[in-house]
Amino acid sequence: MINITARGFDLRQGAKDGIEKELRRIEKMLPSSASFDVTLAKVKKGYKCDITVINVGSFIRGEATADRIEPVIDMAVDDLKRKIRKLKTYLVDKKRKGAIDEIADAFSDFEQEVKMEDFEQFDSSSAEIKRKKTIPLQMMTDDEAIVQMEMLGHSFFVYLGSDGETKIIYQRQKGYGLLICE
Numbered sequence: 001m002i003n004i005t006a007r008g009f010d011l012r013q014g015a016k017d018g019i020e021k022e023l024r025r026i027e028k029m030l031p032s033s034a035s036f037d038v039t040l041a042k043v044k045k046g047y048k049c050d051i052t053v054i055n056v057g058s059f060i061r062g063e064a065t066a067d068r069i070e071p072v073i074d075m076a077v078d079d080l081k082r083k084i085r086k087l088k089t090y091l092v093d094k095k096r097k098g099a100i101d102e103i104a105d106a107f108s109d110f111e112q113e114v115k116m117e118d119f120e121q122f123d124s125s126s127a128e129i130k131r132k133k134t135i136p137l138q139m140m141t142d143d144e145a146i147v148q149m150e151m152l153g154h155s156f157f158v159y160l161g162s163d164g165e166t167k168i169i170y171q172r173q174k175g176y177g178l179l180i181c182e
Helices: 013-027 069-092 099-111 142-152
Strands: 002-007 035-043 046-055 058-066 156-161 166-171 176-180
Touching: 002 013, 013 035, 013 069, 035 069, 046 069, 058 069, 058 142, 069 142, 142 156, 142 166
Parallel strands: 002 035
Antiparallel strands: 035 046, 046 058, 156 166, 166 176
């Protein structure tokens, strides 16, 4: 199933047909239960295209920005293809270094003591929440959470660990960090 949404402009039927044609080729690489959510938005510098593949609770996102609509669609599809290939390589590659080692290395940076006066004070009166989103937490391993975060193109990911704890995995300059909620 392909769901196409345009924000800030009217999308012509020809562009819709072009998007569907491009996504039909990608559909062959995915399980039949996968669906696509395509959002095209008019932004200051042209157009932004966001294509999200939803498959049984997992997500893969391809996105791009360009000054014209045709190239932005092609660029977003190419980004999505790259991420799907990356995911398939990850799933097939058995020689991959375990993410547990990378997470342990990331935590070694935290061993030094941190003092509160080292941080700038934040004025919370000027902070305004612009968007709220409710997400269902899914049970997965740390490795699966890292893959999911990378497929979404986010810098962090919240999930339910296999031990039942709520966890947040995030990207660092070298490796990943893991927050465990109490």
